Amino acid sequence: MRLILVGPPGAGKGTQAVHLAAHYSIPHISTGDIFRTNIKNNTELGTLAQSYMDKGELVPDSVTNEMVKDRLTWDDAQAGFLLDGFPRNVLQAEVLRAVLAEKSTPLDAVLELSIDDAEIISRLSGRRTCSQCSAPFHSLFNPPKVENICDNCGGALIQREDDKEATIARRLEVYAEQTKPIISFYRNEGLLITTSARGDVTEITARAIAALTAAVVH
Numbered sequence: 001m002r003l004i005l006v007g008p009p010g011a012g013k014g015t016q017a018v019h020l021a022a023h024y025s026i027p028h029i030s031t032g033d034i035f036r037t038n039i040k041n042n043t044e045l046g047t048l049a050q051s052y053m054d055k056g057e058l059v060p061d062s063v064t065n066e067m068v069k070d071r072l073t074w075d076d077a078q079a080g081f082l083l084d085g086f087p088r089n090v091l092q093a094e095v096l097r098a099v100l101a102e103k104s105t106p107l108d109a110v111l112e113l114s115i116d117d118a119e120i121i122s123r124l125s126g127r128r129t130c131s132q133c134s135a136p137f138h139s140l141f142n143p144p145k146v147e148n149i150c151d152n153c154g155g156a157l158i159q160r161e162d163d164k165e166a167t168i169a170r171r172l173e174v175y176a177e178q179t180k181p182i183i184s185f186y187r188n189e190g191l192l193i194t195t196s197a198r199g200d201v202t203e204i205t206a207r208a209i210a211a212l213t214a215a216v217v218h
């Protein structure tokens with residue numbers, strides 16, 4: 001299964017990506033997580049990415065595309081993958097299409113998690129992320145078993161810098177201007193499957209898998 005997950009910040013992409021990747025036994029490739037790991041490790045890429053992420057802007061395509069191209073050459077991605085947070089604009093979508101066409105491994109589906117604008121803000125403000133393993137939680141919709149502690153690794157949960165109010169507004173604008181056009185791009189390619197991001201985590205996962213099963217023959 002070669003799958004892309006798209007949707008606005010706050011739609012729950014990271015959470016659903018973890019469940020869907022486990023269900024299909026494919027690696028979850030999150031460009032945001034790769035950037036955050038680089039920031040934590042003080043790499044050159046991390047320093048560059050942080051200056052854009054803190055403002056809610058996209059990291060330049062030249063950097064992001066090369067990073068994803070490289071990640072897709074790893075052994076674990078040869079039998080499929082779930083991309084979360086990439087592509088984020090039409091140019092990235094075109095680069096990805098070309099890379100996959102070269103290997104004759106086209107995408108199977110693009111799953112859009114749809115959510116009302118009004119709900120996005122309330123969702124984002126409750127979002128917490130593990131400072132150690134990046135696992136996503138939500139104080140209302142997906143709370144950890146012990147307050148502020150990661151269920152997976154025991155790390156402390158934090159609010160991402162770019163989940164703070166000032167940055168959220170810009171991230172939503174960037175989504176509307178730059179990322180939304182990829183929805184039509186993939187609709188035209190006949191790959192788009194839209195599912196509602198409402199409800200609890202397990203319900204959304206089940207709905208997504210049902211929609212993918214109906215649309216993709218595997």
Ligand code: AMP
Binds near residue numbers: 031056060085171
């Ligand atoms: P995410 O964790 O997917 O919400 O991504 C967090 C931030 O990382 C974004 O707001 C961007 O600054 C950066 N980022 C992640 N993916 C991409 C991408 N495909 N292109 C450019 N910037 C990205």
